[in-house]
Each structure stands twice: as structure tokens, then as C-alpha cells.
Amino acid sequence: MQKLVNGIIDFRKRVLPTCREKFTELAKGQRPDTMFITCSDSRVAPNWFASTDPGDLFVIRNVGNLIPASGGRGVTTGDGSELAAVEFAIENLGVSDIIICGHSDCGAMIAIADDQNLDRFPHLKSWLRNGEGGLKKLVQSGGLDSSLSRVNQLSQLNVLQQIENLKTYPLIKNRLSEGKLKVHGWWFDIAKADVYQFDHGPRKFTLIGQ
Numbered sequence: 765m766q767k768l769v770n771g772i773i774d775f776r777k778r779v780l781p782t783c784r785e786k787f788t789e790l791a792k793g794q795r796p797d798t799m800f801i802t803c804s805d806s807r808v809a810p811n812w813f814a815s816t817d818p819g820d821l822f823v824i825r826n827v828g829n830l831i832p833a834s835g836g837r838g839v840t841t842g843d844g845s846e847l848a849a850v851e852f853a854i855e856n857l858g859v860s861d862i863i864i865c866g867h868s869d870c871g872a873m874i875a876i877a878d879d880q881n882l883d884r885f886p887h888l889k890s891w892l893r894n895g896e897g898g899l900k901k902l903v904q905s906g907g908l909d910s911s912l913s914r915v916n917q918l919s920q921l922n923v924l925q926q927i928e929n930l931k932t933y934p935l936i937k938n939r940l941s942e943g944k945l946k947v948h949g950w951w952f953d954i955a956k957a958d959v960y961q962f963d964h965g966p967r968k969f970t971l972i973g974q
Contacts, residue, residue: 786818796822799853801846801926802865803829803872807954810865814959822853828872828922829864830894833929840933842894847933854935854945862930865950865959866923873919877902894929898922908968920969923949924962 780787800821802808810821824846831850832842840847853859866873875882875892876899882889898921907917927947930936939945949962951969960969 783818790819794819794822794857796820796853796857797860798822799824799850799859799862800865801825801829801831801863802952803827803867803870805867805870808865808867808952813952813957822849822857822859824849827888827891828870828876828895829866829926830872830891830922831864831926831929832894834932834934838932838934842891850930850933851935854939860944861946861948863948863950864923864926864930865952866919867952868916868919868954870915870919870922873898873915873922877915877918895922895925897925897928901925920951920962923951 796819798821800810800814801824802810804825804827810816810823814821826846831846832840835841850862853862872892872895874880875888876895882892898918901921901924902914902918907914908920909917912920927949930947931940936945936947940947949969950972951960951962952958953960959972961972962968963970
């Protein structure tokens with residue numbers, strides 16, 4: 765906790781004088797063009813590896829970067845908070861891109877892949893069911909990159925599964941068909957601090973910028 769307090773003090777002394785005008789402008793409202801859906805894992809820091817400024821990204825973070833699929837009426841089958849944020853980002857903020865970003869060595873994927881006993885964590889157990897689609901893909905067809913561990917293969921497939929889940933909502937399907945929205949799959953390798961994007965051509969995650 766003290767580390768956070770020290771960080772705030774340091775920010776006020778060293779950083780704020782260089783960006784005070786930026787925050788004064790942001791106080792009038794936000795205009796992000798991208799929504800970023802990623803894991804709650806503390807090691808995943810999109811503002812670092814994407815070099816974004818405050819106000820650039822509208823962010824959802826949850827365990828496993830999961831998006832519950834819609835039900836028959838186009839309404840979420842799970843907790844509504846994720847889709848409430850998606851609706852707000854698209855309808856109110858007008859974001860034109862959504863990124864779903866998974867990462868290596870994800871604890872949520874470890875739990876799903878190893879079928880860990882989560883009876884002590886009933887809410888977590890229920891939530892992780894939203895990631896079982898990726899596991900089915902891994903069992904049936906294998907991963908996208910055989911050089912990766914099973915957990916990391918699942919993590920990549922999970923990104924694609926969550927994109928599929930997102931596309932079950934009429935709002936998303938309509939914006940995609942109108943060409944007003946693009947959905948991207950990213951994957952962050954923590955050990956290398958490298959970011960990959962899913963390439964539909966070769967159907968694999970390729971290093972961004974190469």
C-alpha cells in the first residue's frame with residue numbers, strides 16, 4: 765500500500781506538471797476510440813505496452829478477459845456489467861475498435877485447462893464457465909501454435925472464443941455489418957513483453973509490427 769502512496773506523491777511532484785493541461789481537458793469529457801477488454805492480472809499493463817495516454821482506452825478488466833455470450837433474446841446470460849460497458853462504449857462514446865487481449869500464463873486458463881477444483885470459489889467457478897468454449901476448441905482441434913504450453917494455447921483460443929461471444933449481440937453484429945466497428949484479438953506474452961495480434965490469413969497470432 766505504501767508503494768501506491770509513494771507513487772501518487774511522485775506523480776504529483778514529477779509527472780503532473782507536464783500533463784496538467786491534458787487532465788484539465790479530460791475533465792470536460794472522454795473521447796476514446798478504442799475499447800480494451802483484458803484480464804485482471806496485475807502483470808497485464810496496456811497503458812505501458814501500448815503507450816497510451818489517459819483518455820485513449822475504455823477498459824474492461826475481469827478474470828480471464830471473458831465476455832458471456834448472449835441468450836436467445838440478445839441479452840447477456842451472465843453478469844451484465846461487461847455488456848453494460850460495451851453498450852456504453854459503442855452507443856455513447858462511439859468507439860470504432862474493440863480489442864480483446866489475453867496473455868501468457870493466465871491463472872484463469874490454468875484453472876480451466878487443469879480442471880482445478882474450485883468448489884472453494886463458487887463465484888469464480890461459475891464465471892470461468894464462460895471460458896469453456898476455448899477448451900473445447902483445444903481438445904477438438906488443437907491450438908494455434910504447438911510450440912506453446914497447453915495453457916498458453918488455451919489462452920490464445922480463448923481470445924477467439926470471446927470474440928465469438930461478443931459477436932452474438934445484435935449491437936455488435938449490426939455495427940460490424942455496417943463497417944462502423946472492428947474487433948481485434950491480441951495476446952500479450954508476459955515474459956517477452958511482446959504483443960501479438962490474430963492474423964486471419966494464416967490463422968495465428970503474429971507479432972505486432974513485423
